[in-house]
Amino acid sequence: MSLGPVARVEGSVRVLIVDDDPETAAGTVSALDEYDSLDATAVADPTAALEAHAGSPFDCIVTEFEFGGTAGLDTLLRVRDSPNPPPVILYTRLDSEDVVDEAFAAGVSDVVDKRPADTQTAVLAHRVSNAVVAARQSTELGELHAWVRLIADQSLVGLYVIRDGRAEFVNQYLSNLLGYDTDEVIGRPVTDFVVEEDRAIVDESLRNRSHGSVESMSYTVRVRNRDGELTALEITGQRTTVDGEPVVVGTAMDVTARLESERLLRRSERLTRQIISSLPDMVFISEPTEFDVVYINDQFEDVWGRDVSLLYDDPRSFLDLIHVDDRDQLTRAIDELFADIRDGVADEQYEFEFRFVPEGGDTIRWAHARAVPLLDENGDVTNVLGVMSDLTERISHERELAQQNARLDAFARVLSHDIRGPLAVAQGRLELARELDDDSHLDHVERAHRRITDVVEDVLSLARDEHSVLDASAVPLADSAATAWDMCSSNAGDVRCEIGELPVVEADESRTTRLFENLFRNALQHARSGRAAATDRGDDPELVIRVGALPSHRGFFVEDNGPGIPSSIRDRVFDSGFSTKGDDGTGLGLDIVRQIVDSHGWVVRVADSGAGARFEVLFDPVGEAGATV
Secondary structure (H helix, E strand, C coil): CCCCCCCCCCCCEEEEEECCCHHHHHHHHHHHHCCCCEEEEEECCHHHHHHHHHHCCCCEEEECCEECCEECHHHHHHHHHCCCCCCEEEEECCCCHHHHHHHHHHCCCEEEECCCCCCHHHHHHHHHHHHHHHHHHHHHHHHHHHHHHHHHHHCCCEEEEEECCEEEEECHHHHHHHCCCHHHHCCCEHHHHECHHHHHHHHHHHHHHHCCCCCEEEEEEEEECCCCCEEEEEEEEEEEEECCEEEEEEEEEECHHHHHHHHHHHHHHHHHHHHHHHCCCEEEEECCCCCCEEEECCHHHHHHCCCHHHHHHCHHHHHHHECHHHHHHHHHHHHHHHHHHHHCCCCCCEEEEEEECCCCCCCCEEEEEEEEEEECCCCCEEEEEEEEEECHHHHHHHHHHHHHHHHHHHHHHHHHHHCHHHHHHHHHHHHHHHHHCCCHHHHHHHHHHHHHHHHHHHHHHHHHHHHCCCCEEEEEHHHHHHHHHHHHHHHCCCCEEEECCCCEEEEEHHHHHHHHHHHHHHHHHHHHHHHHHHHHHCCCCCCEEEEEECCCCCEEEEEECCCCCCHHHCCCCCCCCCCCCHHHCCCCHHHHHHHHHHHCCCEEEEECCCCCCEEEEECCCCCCCCCCC
16 A cells, blocks of 8 residues: 655654543554654543643644544644644544544644554554644744745835736835835736836836746836825846746835935036036146046136147146246146145145246236145045136236326326426416516426426326227338427427438337337436536537437337436336436336337337447347347
């Protein structure tokens, strides 16, 4: 007789026999004890059986159906209320099928016929072993299922199983995200929770998996919870089979905050780049320990005239645009900055000021750069932020303001002193002429008025030339010089003016004439003392003013044989308000000369002539010996 597969039981199996027939119970215990793995004990009624199991739990209970003519199975089956209840096997004479049906309905694990036969105890032993193995496996599976469920419910990500597009399983985390109880989610189509715009993503994913064409995938969809709030879920899934049917198992993670953070970060980066790009200053970011540019805005190309890509390839390539006098100093400053960072002694910021010439240009520009080491939360330098400002306009403006302030000072001095003095002389002499009836005082009045007229013309000329527009035309310089001498010669006395051959240039005719006029007046004013000194020495007192072209034909000169200009003051003669004549000079004449020269793009300088004063005006100073800007 085949008993079927025998389950192998690990360890001893304690069996409790419940039978009110002592002889039969003893025989059953003796038969089961024949098996090494079975350890049988007998009691006479269900109540005793419950007490015995409560005192020391058994692995299996084998019981009769009736006790003293009364069915006691219901009482015995109360053992199922205990932790890890043992299997109960009904061991009785099977005279009626109703007994079998009633036993299985009551919850017994198995039924064995008790008819006398040598093989029945073997059948019973076999059924006990199988029941114990099944019970132990069931207990282990139950414990495993409890652990799995606990882990799933405590998971910080959503877990799900989908079968035929419906939720087969969701853990507590996922059901909480959806705002429903778990049993409200189970069985519903998963697309019920997905916003309409994203449902096609889910449908396509599930459809592909059901056909086996996609093993796994990842995507992000938005779901709406019971309260209508939106949550972004990052879904991962894997196709597998359970009981021969395809299912999808996977995870769902709430990435709403992460996506919002990424959106804000992208927006912040975009705004930062827009702000940096719109700044008039050049902004760059370098690696922390070496001058290696990782970002630079477009202002570099606008200001320096060089393609930005060249700076990425060779960050130090811009140094060849730095003024030669500032290049070594700036290079050392950059090296010291990164050396300080490497040594851990970096300052909060570094500042540099230097000059540069843009690519393809010839105009020197001024720049100010500030470098700031950027720190992380640990105080370590992560990058170096640099900002470079073009100071050319500011410095030019500052110089212009300084010049304007000097002119204002000169104007104030003229109004407060240079005009007031001659005016006082004129008023005093006029009173004397009236009181004494002496016309000789009127000559002094006339000279004072001429002095006032000269001062006013100089001030007006300086003010007009500051803002007027250059009206250029072909101007014969010899004609302009002759016209200017005519204006000055009435008070020149025996002064002789020699005008040589001069070029025709593009210039403003009226300003050019005024330039010569002021140079002639300067010679006449400073020659008086020279002529007096020459007369005292017995030398020829005649003053000669000469005008001619420079040997290079790049300019002209105006010189005289007067006392000349001491070398100690040559750098100051063009300053507004500077005069060596004391109260007799306005200090504006040569300032007007310089201003007219500047307006034409020329250069004026005081040159050595051996004797007397010599002024040279250069149209193009390039290549002219001794020329300075």
